[in-house]
Amino acid sequence: MRSTNPRPRVAWIPPFTGVGHERFPAARELFQSYGFRDVEHCDIDEEPNEAQLARLDRYDIIYLTGGDPIGFRRNIQRLGLPARLRQCAAAGRLIVGASGGSMQLTANVSLFRLLTATLDEVVATRVEYEALGFVDYELLPHLNRLEPSFLETVRRYSERVAHDVIALADGAAVLHAGDGNFRCFGRAARFRNGVRASSEGAA
Secondary structure: OHHHOOOOEEEEEOOOHHHHHHHHHHHHHHHHHOOOOEEEEOOOOOOOOHHHHHOHHHOOEEEEOOOOHHHHHHHHHHOOHHHHHHHHHHOOOEEEEOOHHHHOOOOEOHHHHHHOOOHHHHHHOHHHHEOOOOOOOEEEOOHHHOOHHHHHHHHHHHOOOOOOEEEEOOOOEEEEEEOOEEEEEOOEEEEEOOEEEEOOOOO
C-alpha cells in the first residue's frame, strides 16, 4: 500500500451510511497511525457524492470495508460502481477489501447466504448474487469463528460450484496478482470439489 505513492490517497468505502459515519473516525485514525494521511470517506448508500465517485480512479487505494456483503453488493450495483472499479483496476489502482468488502471482489457472494438459507436454495439462486469477478474464486472470511457444521455446508457447496472457495481466519490475507496467481498469508483453507485442504502460504 505504501508503494503506490509517497503520500497515497485512500478512498474508504463502507456498505452503508450509518456504518460509515460510526466507524470512519476510528478507521481514519488507524490508517493515519500507519502513515496514511489522506483517507476520505466515500458514501455509496444514502449520501453518495457523484463527483467524488466519478473520480474514484484518482485515488491510489480503494478500500472496501467489512459489512453485510449482500447489502454491500446491492449498493455497488445500484450506483454503477462495477464499471468504475474496473476502471480503477485497469489504471493500476490498488483495491483492498476487508471481510464483506473482500467478498465483493470475488465471483459471487452467496457464501454469506448459507447462514440463513438451505444449500439447495443458495445454489438455485447463485446467479442473482454474482459479484465483481476480479478473481475467479469465492472468499469466506472469519474462518476461525465459524462452526464445524457451517464449514461442512461450505464443503458441500464447493462440490456444486466450478471454482475454489478460499477461507481466511481473522488476521490472514490473500494477495492476488492476476491471471489466477494468488498467495495466502496466515491461516487459510481451500475448498475444491468438496475437499478441504490447508492453504497457508499457497500460491
